[in-house]
Amino acid sequence: MRKRYSRSHEGRIVQSALVYTAADHGIKPEQIDHDAVKVVRRLQQHGYEAYIVGGAVRDLLLGKSPKDFDVSCSATPAQIRKIFRNSRVIGKRFRLVHILFRDKIIEVSTFRSCEAEGFKNVYGSIEEDVQRRDFTANALFLDPLDNRVIDYVGGVEHIRKRVLQPVIPLSRIFCEDPVRIIRAVKYAQAGSLRLPWRVTRRIKQDRALLAEVPSSRMTEELFKILSTGSAGAIIDQLLRLDAFRYILPVPAELALSNKHYRQKLLDRLEALDRKRASSSEGLDRKDLLCFFCADYLLDFGPFADQQRIPFREGYYAMKEFLQPVTPANKEVEAALREIFRNKGRLLREEPAEYRDDHRAGRHRRRRPRKRSGGGNEGGRAPSGAAPSTPKA
Template identity: 50%
Template sequence: MEILRLRVRYTTGKDGKARKHAVIYEAHEHGIQPELIDDDAIKIVRRLHQHGHPAYIVGGAVRDLLLGKAPKDFDIVTNAQPNRIRKLFRNSRIIGKRFRLVHIFYGEKIIEVSTFRSAEAEGFNNVYGNIEEDALRRDFGVNALYYCPLEHEILDFVHGFKDFKAKRIRPIIPVERIFSEDPVRMLRAVKYSVSTGFRIVLPLRMRIRRQSKLLADCPASRLSEEAFKILVSGRSQSVMRVCRQYHLLEHMLPSFAESLRHGGDAAEQRFFSLLEELDAQVHSERGADRAIALAFLCADYLFRTGPYADIDTIPFKDAYQSLKDQLKPITPANIEVEKALQHLLRRRKRYLREGPSALRLKKETVEPVESALPPSAPRSPGSGRRRRRRHPRKPEAKE
């Protein structure tokens, strides 16, 4: 039997005595495979270290690495403030107003870098602190592990590694505050539980059922962001089923939840069959973007239960507005709704004949999409920049 000899980091308390600060897990203890880590994320951590700023991979990326999965996204946290990070990385941009972050760009890939938050920070305000305060601000133990890819060590301030080993979703913030501060955490708890197979601890489950109505007061932008993460996760069917059990679906997608309530078993079967096909599409070679996800979500409404179910020719503009109303409070971009509607209209007959599988993108299919909404006013002739006439280069004289 292997005996773990854990290293412990100590700090000086207010009383001047040494107190336990963090547990450090080394490579042979946590088992993270370095080859699963994005090279650019390592470059960012290394450059910050070289300029005197400790930096760590944090959050869902560490959780995925512990599960032996290659993370889709990498978040990094450091003591460097946004303006300092911006100076160190020319390929970066500061975003956010209430809480500023830095996005570092590598082609189409974005790696998010944030600054340690203070325990005194409320909501999403710019109050910076140290790493221990930052850990105490995070939602669940399994999301509060800090991994250094240079030293191959995990820093654990909140017993998050024990939570991982016990396969549980446990809150760090007291249950009386965790959802009142940010109701979207209810959706995250469900999503993390489904994606990992970990159980949500009983006090947290009870609190979700009791406070599910808080989700209705969330800003539409944050609710939309989380809803799309669920839809394109490849596990949307399982997550939505659990959301329905906790009465979260009726606040995230109220029109769809209402249809399920009144449509009986048949409506429920069609809804979750569409999500099952969406998950299969996400895992396929072509994948699924947000527009395709919306198409799967809205197909049954457009073709069977909505106002256009019995109409031979569906008017595009009216159907477009109807889909936007059906999706509220989710607010996708206009172009995403357009593309979703066009995808659906092209497959209407096949969908009614074959069911949800008709919406799948085939490997050989190439479908350019043009906007079907009224175009903006065309440019007048001769407007815009003139193209310069290209003159043939004169041959260079040979020596």
């Protein structure tokens, strides 16, 4: 292990970071995504600092296979775009660059300044950028070309001690971004890291802030939880912290008031985790929704005692159950069919002449076409027919 030094504001030379060599950290080059290495190499060849950062480094140190590899560098988005023709700039508040490969995207960010508020486009140095990271386990920089891990905040030691420590002061960390509450629980459970009591206490104080998170971000966070392989443990911990009610109110209230539903939900999520661990190709969003919604729809929702379920009612019951999470309509439709198909339950289809109006924001039914030779006079709908339904 070596040390990195820099100058303080007073001009004194001070230790700023610990540098762990391959013998110290144990990460093998073959564990690192070759496209991420290629991105870092190209940036360094053009004279910029560049490192693999965040969750990928944390997972490698924990002995896990990272799902994504992100890169952080000293080049601005415009400079990165000039180097990589296979790239695009995204984001408004803080611009990122996606470098596109055949089967993956490498996300590249620019070092952020401590002076920036929120996610504004104010760039800085690596020393400033590390202070913008949420937890020390995510604030590590890996140079894959010489296999060094640069640690400004003691993150390597915290990972070895299996503890999740914040970088940002607790008075600000969750107020600035309430989604960090979900991520703290997710990192702790997925990485077998301990949450210090002061972090747990702060989560309980700030958990209501989750109600203000936009539905689009909450949707992505739910699917990330269900994809971790530790979904059961994460949701169980969020329930214990009484934070889940601000993420998904309907299932949270049911789980807190009905111990049988809570146990069935956690058992189902553990089955999901086992299936994900044994699946080489992973699971799509339809499969994730099946595991999460099945018990409610079949045994605890409005159709618990019914063998034939109207598709329209089942669809909207599932959408209401998931609020404020808003998965794509086609994902909900596919999951709904799969749930009842696997359980031997039938979905009662609506008449074919009723068109799908829900995507246009209209939930009224349309008149069916007149049938020749009698039938429904005056274009009236058959008695008992339900309004228009989503297409499958």
